[in-house]
Amino acid sequence: MTSAVQHRVRTQDGITLAADCYDHDDARPVVLLLHGGGQNRHAWSASARRLHACGYTVVAYDTRGHGDSDWDPAGRYDLERLATDLLAVREHFSADIAPAVVGASLGGMTVLGTHLLTSGASWAAVVLVDVTPRLEFQGARRVVTFMAAHPDGFGTLDDAAEVIAAYNPHRSRPANVDGLRKVLRQRHDGRWIWRWDPAFIHSNFDFLRDESTTGTEQFDAISHLLIDGARRVNAPTLLVRGLLSDVVSQATVDEFKQLVPHAETVDVSGTGHMIAGDDNDAFSSAVTEFLGRSFL
Template identity: 50%
Template structure:
């Protein structure tokens, strides 16, 4: 692991550099470390506020950029199957020297965490799925895919980036801090701004099958025995009542927290309520 003074680090996991940030616990209490995993098309910085909040509650927190996202390396062979993400997570846990951390994953990060937890007993001490169920709503997934594939040719300005995000999520205030968008896009030599992820992640192969294989996810869910929390965005078009009911059949001991004001991007939409729900869950289970 290469560590820098600002708590950013790079792990070499199976030949792909994975970038991350560590957020040391504030205080001396010993708690279970937390690993936060972002959704498809996002970066680790989508967790910045939540990670800071959880560190202030006494947790060592780690956020990671998935392969092909943010500052992590792109898969040279275009491998963005579930196996690649899951094996990367297992490798990162080992490289960081963590013993059974709590895995907290949103969307793609939640799918990855579910597979690792269910398929590798002892890998995690608890699981938090953020707007993730096995049976997702196809229209919500299609809307995400349309958003991600609509701007692969980039943007002229950061204002255009902000407009695109506001159009996708009209209930969230349009950002005024255009500099903050630089964490999610990069300016190339042609002067245009591009999303900070490998286009091959979304445009190659059967995307829905690669990332949301319901048979595999259901099999993994049936094997989850650790404390589990499903945090649902009340306004999400990806997770429905039926999807939650199906998850509770697969993981009967799971708890559900409804962040009523949030959509699919729960932490960003209502970070305070989200962080409170996570902390209450961790406290209940002495983690």
């Protein structure tokens, strides 16, 4: 298949985002892929290849503060800024024709956030991956607690692999840990740290580790924003849920379907919050089948 070509996208406030584009051909419909918090564009490698083989131009980019994209010097990672970044990426790759957009976790929240901007958002199709406007508080807390742990990194890649395996007990620990180099970088002292800005958590999601009333109030405020965004989604929409996820539940799915009555849902058994990594074949099949109908 065509190798990905790396692009640099400049945001409105001067942040440079790293993006991989598979086959930028005007004759192909465009699909934008947004990763979850703490991940980067490489999380989509298998899905991007599958989508490209099905005839799409595929773009996966690193959210600000993640992967090879710039860290925001002022620690600005609010929903409005992330949504504005997404529209900058859209303008760069598909200014004239509405692309489809696939957002996992934080990426899905960002997609919903684009509908709150004054400029609005127009998508050919929307795919949300294990994210709903209202999430399960304890599941979201577990994600943030994991991300905030080990601020000083890991002594070896094997040490990191053990921690990740404990966090995802349903997923087999890989025999070869070299793939972790895509989510970790080696510091000058030899320790391995995550490829994302710690300020991303501290500025946006520290409240999730707060068991006081204040924490739940902030959580509810974000939920209400996303609910407002969901009500404005009018493109063909698919919600993909991991049945082992503790972040999205049947109750949050039911609420989402009331907000977006035209949305379709697919449950993927044996997968948790990171569906594409747990069972990429099942995930990619669901997405390609949906997009094939949506682009007709």
